[in-house]
Amino acid sequence: MEKIQMNVPLVEMDGDEMTRVIWQQIKDILLVPYIDLKTVYFDLGLKKRDETEDRITVEAAEATKKYGVAVKCATITPNAQRVEEYNLKQMWKSPNGTIRAILDGTVFRAPIIVKNVKPFVKTWERPITIARHAYGDIYRNVELKVEQKGKAELVFTGEDGQVVKEVIHNFGGPGILMGMHNLDGSVESFARACFSYALDQSQDLWFSTKDTISKKYDHTFKDIFQEVYDREYKDQFDAKGIEYFYTLIDDAVARVIRSSGGFIWACKNYDGDVMSDMVATAFGSLAMMTSVLVSPQGHYEYEAAHGTVTRHYYQHLKGQETSTNPVATLFAWTGALRKRGELDKLKDLVRFANTLEKAATDTIEQGVMTKDLALLAEGEKVVVNTRQFLEEINARLIKMI
Template sequence: MAKVRVERPLVEMEGDEMAQVMWAWVRDRLVLPFVDVGLVRFDLSIGHRARTDDRVTLDAASAARRHGVSLKCSTITPDRTRQRELGLARALPSPNGTLRAALDGVIFREPIICRNVARLVPHWAQPVVIARHAFGEQYRAQELAVPGPGTVRLVFDGADGSESRELYRFDGPGVALALFNIDASIRGFARACLHYGLQRRMPVYFSHKATVLKQYDGRFVDLFAEEFEAFAPAFAEAGLVYAPRLIDDMAAFSVKSTGGYLWACKNYDGDVQADYMAQGYGSPGLMTSVLMSPDGRLVQTETAHGTVRRHYDRWRAGAPVLANPLATIHAWSRALWHRARLDGTPDVAHFAETLERAAADLVDEGVLTPDLAPLAATRRTPVDTAGFIDAVAARLAGALR
């Protein structure tokens, strides 16, 4: 069987623990036997990041910008406990945060829907894509513990003058928090969401609280509206809509709807809603994650779960691995699909779609890992992770003949 040839390489970022083991299994059993693709590899495991003082993450980001499509395995972001456990000189920053900042991207999370996996919200028949603005807000905020009576002010020192506004006059101890965002990032967020909505043929809704945060959220609403002007003809031709919606209304709508739309969220909102949606669709392990630049020309796919340490400890002890690898499979398939989209190679896109369908068909037939088996209406004797990947490889080989 001739391999499908990919014209341009993928940037591969390897990770940590069980996620990296499953990553290698999927790459070596489901991708490389069927696809002739160049891989520009970077080791983002915690040990290698520590040895390079995290320079490797910046090098990986540079390569991702150069080649256009990259994919990333889950990595460890150490807290103080893990820093001591791993013997690190310092608690390295999140490589995801470093890469998102370098690529100026927006995160798109989408559930992997399998008919045989029960959803907590049964009428969510179509996927909902959660778009998360990955800049500013709680993740780059300044917080202050107020020790006692006094006044907290919000101060702007500008080149053409200054402005000071009283935030709150404290009668006793408390806390204060200052958030920020910038027009350039908000505009990029809007463009990325609108590009993605067109690619997936989905209406786009931006959730906000501009009734209360008239200047802060109001700025998001205004800039989304300005950016949409350039997209309006294409949206109309595709029969799609864009609309801003109050987050209260959007949350209620999400519960009642059947899915099939893109929900654009501010940074922290997107963090929360992605987890909420993952549970509603069945499992956090059944989610895809794509980071895309505002112009749609840079894409990084990710595994949407952590490093699966519990399963890693079992695997090192010699026990079989029982985690489902669907998110890892989709990280590879979606990277190949975007490579095909950018390069104009439909045979590569066909392979990516066939790989996803082979995995989903097995789940629907009851071939499941133990973590998914309790959610399934139809199931055979559960298989371990390696057994599931081997079954996908056999199904894929048959479909490509």
């Protein structure tokens, strides 16, 4: 067949360890034979980030702003052990955190559904998408360990010199303190990204915080969401026949567990971190999750929701066979290709991305899968290694196109 053409390239961000190996296999087996694949390539492997003093991560994020759609492989966020292992100049920050900050983006994660991997919550029939705010709160906190009696105060000194103080606690002995912050502008961007994504997906949007306890911090999130919705999105939601509503997070959890799915659940940063893992585990596996970072300006960065699968990589280096699930990485590619096709009005590219995803889920539903899924799936199963799994997908893809 003639290869599908692309007009505008994707921003391609390569990664680390086993996912880097899988990344190339996906391209070789499932993409390059069918698409005249155009990408602007950035190597975000740890060695290259160290070599460029992490400038390459910033350049990749800026390129995403320029071209509009990116696809990213899983990368290492180094700890002390990784600094020693890779002989790094310093303990570089998370590439995901850097990219999120530059794009001012919101992370949307949703499970990939296959019929023979049943959710642990029996009522869930459709995917639940978690929209996670990616700025501030506990992830930019300041902490202090208190060793003696004393008074802790929250102090703000205005640009005009005015000082505002609130007593946090009068300590009668040792304890701990933590300060958190967020920005109205970031919360507005979060809200717009959520509302825009809900319209794009034609799904209801839920938002939850704990404003009954946090009457200023969390209540500000609630107020900003409502203001942005009423001012900019209500008419569009009404026209689409979809709903936005706010509820307390404890009420949201109860609603989610009793629901059939098929909606977007917007959460503050920490809540989204926890709830996305809960939803992923209840649906089956982090290796069966889509993840896309969406900016309020309409830039998209697709990635796998899991790590670099270090243990399998060390086995791979020894020449041992590995059965690593590539589905999340594959769906990062298909998500980016579909969005590129939608933006550029390339129906063949959109159709190919959809067909490739169907080939992947059909392969699993027909009992051929990697080891991790075999532990979860019902019915008869054939366990294969990663390359064999990709080739099985390709065999079905050939028949479908």
